[in-house]
Amino acid sequence: MKRRSVEPVYSMCVQPSFIIGTYNEDGTCNFAPITWVSATGVGSDKYMLVISMFGSKRTKQNVIRERKFSANLVNTSMLPLMDYFGTKHKAGDDEAEPEYGVGVGEALDVPTLDDSPWVYECEVAEAVQTGESTTFFCHIRNIQMDENLVCEDTFDVDLTVLDPVIYSGRYHSLGKMLGKIGDFRMKAYEDTSDRKAILSKFHRNVVIMYALLFIGVIVSFIGGLTVLSNPAALIVGLLLVFVSIFFGFASGAIFCPFCGGIISRQGFGEYCRHCGEKIY
Ligand SMILES: Cc1cc2nc3c(=O)[nH]c(=O)nc-3n(C[C@H](O)[C@H](O)[C@H](O)COP(=O)(O)O)c2cc1C
Structure with a gap:
């Protein structure tokens, strides 16, 4: 301006x-x-x-x-x-x-x-x-x-x-009624390349986090069954589970990319339960 x-x-x-x-x-x-x-x-x-x-x-x-x-x-x-x-x-x-x-x-x-x-x-x-x-x-x-x-x-x-x-x-x-407080907070991002980039990074991190978790659980399970002959497998499996949790926190995969609210408990719900933004 x-x-x-x-x-x-x-x-x-x-x-x-x-x-x-x-x-x-x-x-x-x-x-x-x-x-x-x-x-x-x-x-x-x-x-x-x-x-x-x-x-x-x-x-x-x-x-x-x-x-x-x-x-x-x-x-x-x-x-x-x-x-x-x-x-x-x-x-x-x-x-x-x-x-x-x-x-x-x-x-x-x-x-x-x-x-x-x-x-x-x-x-x-x-x-x-x-x-x-x-x-x-x-x-x-x-x-x-x-x-x-x-x-x-x-x-x-x-x-x-x-x-x-x-x-x-x-x-x-007056002109039109445009909305209420909060209606416009995330509107600026809607359908913009910014929004798409934010969501694709978030989705990638979610996939990595769950992949690590999945592999970690499987390896831990196998390690548990073969703990006497192969104790290293259990340790590696548990380590992978911890890494997946750490990765979730560090990469933002367990937080809403728009409001930062923790979303792990809602699983793959389409909308963030905090701000209502569409995240999946
Ligand atoms: C659109 C409009 C807005 C006005 N706003 C004010 C105002 O905010 N404060 C004020 O002291 N006078 C304001 N006036 C002026 C008074 O309305 C005007 O002096 C009026 O004749 C006072 O009438 P009264 O002597 O019967 O009180 C405004 C006038 C108009 C036309």
Whole structure:
């Protein structure tokens, strides 16, 4: 990859798009797009939502005062709504407000958007000031997710179901779901000459190891039967058995060539029982 150095002013921070729902002082609802949204871990499966706001916008004042808000993920069909909320102050009052449904959180009294496929209900734990920005670290008190989404664990979320708008100065949509962690570890080797070379060396070593073992066992057996007249045969046979074991360790014949897991116990199973790679 050929790169060039540029001024450190450009941002390619890939941001998820959220519309933050808060109450104004008079009890009316306020919604504004905020994309400086991230997360930080606080325990094995627990995490906090981190959201950063610049200046003195109404949403920021509301969050400071109420210490709670909803973060409504924006999907591609909500783009007109996000654009409207993001520019409404500049456009003035004469612009027609688009139609949208408003609900209320299930764990917290925060306004939510009916159209959003994923809503966080958050409570502020801590705020950190950096220049004119305030970053809020927030407890997630409830998540409302699209009923079509099935998650096996905390991080098993198929984003293609949610169809989020990704922002980085411009609006983007997601591409394909490519897989899970680990799916690509050995994919690079698949059907490549590297992979073939690794496997053929491994197979050769396995054959040598078993050949030595086989001959060693036969010679030991014969040596055992003729131990009185020919004790050397038993010694040679046993020696060959030891050599085959030593060779197995030294050449890697008893380890998976991809993950290094010991495979002697699985015999000639087609796939490594540790990493699942096809080895025979
Ligand atoms: C796509 C988009 C992303 C934005 N992200 C942020 C953000 O992360 N932080 C922020 O302070 N303002 C952000 N803004 C600006 C606010 O949404 C904007 O100032 C809004 O008018 C504030 O409304 P309010 O005064 O009702 O809170 C964003 C605007 C748009 C259009």
